[in-house]
Amino acid sequence: MSYAFDPSPLVSLPITNQAHRFPVHRVYCVGRNYAEHAKEMGFTGREPPFFFLKPADALVVVPTDQTGTMPYPPLTQDLHHEVELVVAIGQGGRDIPVDQALSHVYGYAVGLDMTRRDLQAEMKKQGRPWCIGKAFDHSAPIGPIVQASQLAGITQAEIKLEVNGITRQHSQINKLIWNIPETIAHLSRAWTLMPGDLIFTGTPEGVGAVVPGDEMTAHITGLPSLRIAIAA
Template sequence: MTFVFDPAPTVSVPVVGSPLRFPVHRIYCVARNYVDHAIEMGQIGREAPFFFMKPADALVVVNAGDTADLPYPSLTHNLHHEIELVVAIGKGGKNIKAVDAHQHIFGYAVGLDMTRRDLQNEMKKQGRPWCIAKGFDHSAPIGPITLVADAGDITQAEIALQVNGVERQRSQIAKLIWNIAETIEHLSAAWALQPGDLIYTGTPAGVGAVVPGDLLTGSITALGDLTLTVQAA
């Protein structure tokens, strides 16, 4: 097969304890999936889950122990951090039941859903899609994937984010409004999940702005740290 130009290389994420890498297919994100963050964003009550997507090449892949550069994006003056548990799908499927969801999970990682909040707020006012606020270049930092067997009971894990050593976000994965299995059930009813899909499962309260020079350190129990420095545009 001959292409009109060379295809871009496959986006992939390292796997802890393995020389193999996880090739990325799609990135799904769950919106407002912690009670405290939903309230923070003006929502009360358990609404039906809803999703948005990011392109695979929006990932900023950070190796274990490294500090990566996170370029400050264009068109915004209000770039927000959102620390998230990322679920890596290893076995695809359609209409997966929550009780069977664990069979489809390859592993877990620490991720950040970076958001151009000013643009998102403007899109909301106009009733327009959020793509420009969520799916921009470098909007999805991620650390290495830890295999399910090595992650322990992820539902009991702590999730946290520090900016310049000061804690901004902290919660427990158990406080997800729609838990991991339920999320997979809902997602797979709308899309046929594929091996290589990543699910950003939502962020707790405490989201806020970052500026060039800030050091971000995200962590989830048993998954290690995700560390980045925000760089000037």
Template sequence: MTFVVPVPAVASVPVKGAPAGTMFPVHRIYCVGRNYVEHAIEMGHTGREAPFFFMKPADAVLPVAEGTVGRMHYPSLTRSLHHELELVVAIGKGGRDIAAADAMDHVWGYAVGLDMTRRDLQNDMKKQGRPWCIGKGFDEAAPIGPIVPAAQCELGAGSKIVLEVNGAVRQTSVIGKMIWSVAEIIEHVSAAWELAPGDLIFSGTPEGVAAVVAADRLSGRIEGVGTLALDIVER
């Protein structure tokens, strides 16, 4: 097979505890909107609404190796870059119309991720009734720590999810406050798209989303999964 332009590199994320160079290839990135009650309220919504999804390009991932601090360039066109800390689900076995009861068999592992958002651009698009990909799908919009095999994770309803910015807590909650569980999310996503090995699902963020600026350090952690540290830098 001959390609007429250079073949892009495969987007990938390191695997925790694996030999150097062992990577999880990224196929697609699905994101769940408003999946914590308090975050739904702060965004102007209430109740257990049906889940909705948006996507980011696979190469929007910004992998951060274990024990290091990543660097994200402050993106163009925005004056309101918001953080959204999330549990990321890595799919190891694909499928369509997966029942929630069977969904966990499709999970390869978990990671700590950030759904970074150009909030002003997203809000402008919403007001105009236009797609808001520009607010979510930009370069480096999905920082992510190493993927941890599911068997090595100790996730439960009480597992804390916490984000600090420059040492001050911005977001804090527990995984059990997700409106839709991981299994339910997989059921809903697989009804709309056929899931494939390498898919990542960002499962939604707790309340406390806010703006960050260049020189800020973001430090996220999810009990039973791991941590993610990131500096925002000028382009």
């Protein structure tokens, strides 16, 4: 088969202790999935889960023990960090029951859902889609995947983000409003999940702005930390 031009390379993630890599299909994100973050965004209660997507090539892949770089994006004066647990899907399916959902999980990683908050807010005000605030280039830094079989107790893990060594976000995965199996079940009713899908599961309270020169370090217990600097 020939193409009009060379296709873009496949996006993939390193897997700890493995020579092969995880090929990425789609990137799903869950909105307002920690109660305290929902409150700081002006919402309360356990609303039905909602989802948005980022393009796979928005991922900034950072290997273990390295510091990645993302450029400060254009059009914004208010770039926010959102640290998240990322679920990597290894077995696809549709209408997945909650009690079977974890069997579809390949592994987990630490990710950042970077947000052009001012653009997102303006789109919300106008009642328009806010892809411009979420799905821009380099908007999804992510670390290596740890296979689920090598990781026990992810639901009890701590999640934390530091900016220049100062803690900004700190919570526990068990504070997710919709837990991992529930999220997979809900998502699979709207889309057929495929091997290679990633699910950013939501961020805890404490989101805030970063500027060029800042360095973020994201931690989740049991996973390689993710370090990334904001370039001019």
